[in-house]
Amino acid sequence: MSTRPVCVLVGAPGSGKTTVGTALAEALGVDFRDTDADIENLAGKPIPEIFVDEGEEHFRTLERAAVAAALASHAGVLAVGGGAVLAEENRAALIGHTVVHLSVELPDAVKRVGLGAGRPLLALNPRATLKHLMDQRRPLYAEVATATVVTDGRTPQELAAEIAALLKP
Ligand SMILES: Nc1ncnc2c1ncn2[C@@H]1O[C@H](COP(=O)(O)OP(=O)(O)O)[C@@H](O)[C@H]1O
Ligand SMILES: O=C(O)C1=C[C@@H](OP(=O)(O)O)[C@@H](O)[C@H](O)C1
Ligand SMILES: [Mg+2]
Secondary structure: OOOOOOEEEEOOOOOOHHHHHHHHHHHHOOOEEEHHHHHHHHHOOOHHHHHHHOOHHHHHHHHHHHHHHHHHHOOOEEEOOOOHHHOHHHHHHHOOOOEEEEEOOHHHHHHHHOOOOOOHHHOOOHHHHHHHHHHHHHHHHHHHOOEEEEOOOOOHHHHHHHHHHHHOO
């Protein structure tokens, strides 16, 4: 039998994929994996440094490889970076998986990412950039998602419990 994640989380930066994913994995008693962390481990440096040293295109190449590897080998909760859905290859790879879109509107996303530290795409003008990214990606998150959970005004613990209930057969 092939290994597949119990749940893949997608959504905009600040939607809570890393935070809610960690809480969800704990609630389910499974491992949590985040393709951003996989990429940093492989590259041996933080994501902002990858963007500075090699550029976004190189990051996206590493991300496609990280998404494919994690989908094929991780049996727990998987979070992918907010921009993973931009690649057709990643959207195709997500077909057949349980994919939960953590939706967030601009006000909560802005509050959560603050000045964009650690997110190189948001380093300049986080609010306007986030608005642009979210407008561009909303249809892509909807395309890959098998369920959508609204995160605005909800705590990570509430969201983890809601998703855990959703995943029960
Ligand atoms: N539901 C939530 N309510 C309030 N703050 C949240 C929520 N989810 C995440 N956060 C906070 O927002 C920030 C970004 O969360 P993170 O999990 O890194 O998002 P993502 O991985 O989707 O970019 C973190 O500081 C986190 O503590
Ligand atoms: O939106 C994006 O394109 C990105 C989101 C980040 O992950 P989070 O969504 O976890 O912030 C990270 O993959 C990288 O900085 C690029
Ligand atoms: Mg994250």
